[in-house]
Amino acid sequence: MFGRCVAVLSLLGVLLSLTGCNTVAGLGEDITGSARTVQRAL
Template sequence: MFGRWVAVLLLVGALFSLAGCNTVAGLGQDVTSSARTVQHAL
């Protein structure tokens, strides 16, 4: 049951990300930016 909720939340998050980027290129830039932020945090 918990796994199903996690999957739903990930799907909703992905949909919001795609809606915010508007393009695949924009999504790539957002993912790269997120990865850099995580690297700097670690």
């Protein structure tokens, strides 16, 4: 049950982030920005 809730919440998060990008190029920029942030943190 817990795993299903986590999966549903993860899916909702992905869908919300995709709607915020509006385009495939925007999604690529968001992923690049996220990767840079993680890289700086490490």
